[in-house]
Amino acid sequence: MKELIRETFKAGNGIFKMVPNFIPVKFGAPGHRLKIHPDDYFKFGADAGTIMERWFCAVHNTRSKNPKRPDQGLSYVISENGETFLFRDAVAELKEELIGSRLQEEYGTFPVFSKIFDYETPLYFHFHPETSVAKQVGCQAKPECYYFPPQLNNYVGRRPSTYMGFNSDVTREQVRECIAHYSDYDTHITSLSRAFDLEIGTGWYVPAGVLHAPGSLLTYEPQWGTDLNCVLENVVCGEVFGENYRNDIVPETVENKVDFIMDAIDWEANFDPDFKKTYFRPPVELPGTQEGLIEKWVCYGNDYITAKEVTILPGREVVLKDKAAYGAFLVQGFGKFGCFHAEAVNMMRVGDQTADEFFVSKDSAKMGVRIVNNSQVEPMVILQHFGPDNAVYVNK
Numbered sequence: 254m255k256e257l258i259r260e261t262f263k264a265g266n267g268i269f270k271m272v273p274n275f276i277p278v279k280f281g282a283p284g285h286r287l288k289i290h291p292d293d294y295f296k297f298g299a300d301a302g303t304i305m306e307r308w309f310c311a312v313h314n315t316r317s318k319n320p321k322r323p324d325q326g327l328s329y330v331i332s333e334n335g336e337t338f339l340f341r342d343a344v345a346e347l348k349e350e351l352i353g354s355r356l357q358e359e360y361g362t363f364p365v366f367s368k369i370f371d372y373e374t375p376l377y378f379h380f381h382p383e384t385s386v387a388k389q390v391g392c393q394a395k396p397e398c399y400y401f402p403p404q405l406n407n408y409v410g411r412r413p414s415t416y417m418g419f420n421s422d423v424t425r426e427q428v429r430e431c432i433a434h435y436s437d438y439d440t441h442i443t444s445l446s447r448a449f450d451l452e453i454g455t456g457w458y459v460p461a462g463v464l465h466a467p468g469s470l471l472t473y474e475p476q477w478g479t480d481l482n483c484v485l486e487n488v489v490c491g492e493v494f495g496e497n498y499r500n501d502i503v504p505e506t507v508e509n510k511v512d513f514i515m516d517a518i519d520w521e522a523n524f525d526p527d528f529k530k531t532y533f534r535p536p537v538e539l540p541g542t543q544e545g546l547i548e549k550w551v552c553y554g555n556d557y558i559t560a561k562e563v564t565i566l567p568g569r570e571v572v573l574k575d576k577a578a579y580g581a582f583l584v585q586g587f588g589k590f591g592c593f594h595a596e597a598v599n600m601m602r603v604g605d606q607t608a609d610e611f612f613v614s615k616d617s618a619k620m621g622v623r624i625v626n627n628s629q630v631e632p633m634v635i636l637q638h639f640g641p642d643n644a645v646y647v648n649k
Contacts, residue, residue, distance in 0.1 A: 309368060367636075380462055395476055401454065403453050412468050423524075436496050456534040464518070584635070586632055
């Protein structure tokens with residue numbers, strides 16, 4: 254396996270071609286915007302749930318285990334001869350050759366990944382706890398970013414708005430009542446919050462500890478590599494969520510679960526009077542460096558994860574240079590990405606190979622990736638996600 258990993262790395266000039274990684278979910282309703290065949294939403298079996306997510310360049314399993322798919326959540330790399338191997342194994346073998354010395358020394362892996370999630374219905378009101386809480390159940394904090402790509406949002410779903418934080422006049426006791434009576438009745442906890450309409454082509458940053466109920470746009474989500482949350486909304490669009498969703502962050506030895514959850518909430522962030530100003534992320538265009546290349550930061554302003562939207566105009570060839578390793582997802586157009594043919598998916602069958610996802614090593618990113626847009630009429634659009642070695646703070 255080590256030999257195959259290194260041969261594939263060399264053949265791709267420091268770039269891996271990835272295998273599509275779809276995730277079934279047992280709640281919510283699909284938005285049907287993942288570009289997969291309509292017959293494939295239950296490809297992994299009805300008992301596994303409906304496919305509503307695709308993960309990119311992931312080295313972590315899903316927290317919800319699937320006995321039939323013990324590798325659920327893990328991304329694979331495909332070699333020239335069609336053999337595959339875990340991206341996690343490639344990171345372990347290549348180390349700083351792939352991800353750079355800082356990430357290797359501090360984390361020993363590529364600590365972030367991205368995904369697209371595609372729910373027709375809104376998600377539940379929940380938060381991801383800080384590391385001090387998450388580590389008590391073997392996890393880490395999960396800061397995350399959202400971006401709403403126009404190419405994948407031809408349909409906005411049932412509620413294209415997201416509840417975030419709490420209204421200024423809400424008391425902690427009101428929140429505690431909702432948590433304490435989670436199993437007794439529909440607590441309507443989102444009535445204590447406020448909803449922000451989602452704007453296609455923009456995004457948000459959501460730190461650990463902040464309550465949010467994501468809206469129904471298809472969402473590109475670069476995030477920290479963990480999958481732990483605490484659900485405080487027990488009924489969503491008529492669907493009931495059991496106490497296990499609420500208690501997932503609570504160690505089994507803790508008796509007073511309500512107080513534990515209350516202490517895990519970041520109250521200051523949730524009551525931020527300038528919430529949108531603090532966490533909303535409109536795209537920020539970078540200064541132009543080449544004809545035919547447009548780069549925009551779409552996730553930024555935190556120490557953990559960043560993302561960039563890259564557009565290559567029709568018929569143009571550019572060299573894309575970055576400071577750090579990254580995952581890449583092609584959402585529009587076709588052409589060349591390094592030595593690989595690349596094209597966005599129009600429709601695919603789950604299990605088929607695509608040419609829309611890549612991982613670029615740090616050295617290759619710094620040297621620059623040659624990208625050619627072979628269309629004469631349509632732009633080629635790529636989303637990139639980076640780890641904490643490429644933190645970006647810009648003026649909105």
